[in-house]
Amino acid sequence: MEKLLAKGLKISHLRLADALAREAQLSGAAISMGIAQPAASRLASEAERIIGAPLYTRAGRGIELTSEGLALARRATRILREIQDAGREISEIKSGLTGTVSIGSVTGPAIEHVLPAIRQARISLPNVQIEIEVGTSDTLGPMLLDGHIDFSLARLPSGADPASFGMTNVGKEPLSLVARHAHPVFHRPEYDPNTAVAMADLLDYDWVMPSAGAILRNTVTQALARAGYPAPERVLSTSSFLLVLATISQTNAVAPIATSVAQAFTTQARDGADQSDASGLIQVIKTDIDLEVEDYGLMTRAGSVLTPAAQSVLRVLCDGMGISTPRL
Template sequence: MERLLARGLKMNHLRLAAALSREEKLSDAALRLGLAQPAASRLASEIHQILGTPLFERHGRGIKLTEAGRAFAARAQRILNEIDDADREVSEIASGVHGTVRIGSVTGPAIEMVIPAVRTARELSEGIRVDVEVATSNQLGPMVRNGALDFALGRLPADELSRNLTYCSLAKEPVSFIVGKDHPLAKIEGKVENADLFEWKWILPPQNSILARTIDGAFRDMGLPQPDRLVSTSSALMSLAFAGETDSIAAVARPVAEHFAARGQVHILRTRFSISVEEFGIITRADAQLPPAAQMICDLVKRHKTKKWAGQEKRANAMRMAL
């Protein structure tokens, strides 16, 4: 670090390098930082001199970071994230537990864990503001890495673990099959026969999604046919809307299904099999310490999971004793 500082490394160099990791043109990076392009070009030239190697190469009408440039840009983003976190943490300590917490989550845990945690956090400190981004796991990981989110609830591919992210497993995510409250299958008492499920069109996530792969694999393992899709969507809201407006079956995370079924908007089918998506967990940056407000909500998410698991175990033990 001292060598780079001695050569004149400044904050604006870090900011430009981080911006270039997101933009394909120097002019776009300059616009992101509020700089004129000549000023951005001068900073890029200075970085070249400081590092002793080019930051990027011209690529068509745009640019492409060199291997050294990508490594420097990643480090620059981490440093900027740490400075931002330090500012937030000092401010929160000085004023009590205040500040904005940025959380990402896949849909099921957002309803089942994030909402209760945020509700409790607001009771403990009215100064906390929470921004929640609901997205797929593939989108959440990069958002945590670049500092757009403090932490996220989702799934992390094994090859992501080496890229400045940590993962704390929480639980598997059960899946429910839902239909509109007036659907013929909603009138069946008891469990729906497997054959009856495949007489209808289905609303499923895109075929490359974790949920779709899980469902396809489970049906294949049970010797059941693949569902006949009416439409594919990654939106739980669209799945609920299609299920309510068409004679189709939708597959959604159980917390989502239970939330809307309790309000009489959909009906959850009782089937002769159950399906759960692979475990989700808490994703954080490996090189960062959560600010106090974010740490509070993260701890509340973990506490809610522990209490829920204990409650499920208690009910399971009571059922075993009754038998």
């Protein structure tokens, strides 16, 4: 870094490298930086002279970063994010404990841990605004590295370098199969809520799951295989939890979801009520195999320093989960 600084590397060069990685066009990078394209070209030439290698090559109507350009862009993004975080921290120090904290989470822990933490933070940290990003681990990992979220409850993204993250293990995430109250499986003469439903019977119905390769789907298909069952033949693939709920509440499809989420959205029909009037409600199906996703954890960017507001929210979250707050 000192050699690059001695050669004249400036923040403007880092901003350009970051913009080129995001836009894949010199003109787009110039627009995002608020400068003219000739000025962006001059910055690119200066950066190439400083690093001693081309930043990019032409590719169709856009550009493709070289290996050296990608290396500079990755570091530039992190450096710029750290500078932005420094600005946030200084503002928080000047104005007291205020600011915005962004939390990422996969669905189950979002319901089980993040929501209770937010309720507590509203009392103990009234001037801190909290944003939640719920998604898959593969989505949240890059967002964490890019600084779009401060920390997350997730798993290591597929293909990611573990050294890029700090991680405190929290535990496994049990899954439940759910369907609407009016689903035929609950209305068979032999149905007993205390007895497991044979998985073979459930495979006759449509299933709603994430796309192939997703951790939840892999967990289900592998558990089925270990128990001697084939994978479901008819699957609606979606990452939208709202679409999952809408589908199972209006059709005879079944879906695996986090048990904590199932408990939050399951509503038992009143005793004596007509089950056909409860078609929009979901119910857990007791099955003859156990479903459990691999361990998830509290994830941070390796080497990052959280702002005071983010550290305070992190403490609330960790206290609620009964784990020690990582030192950052």
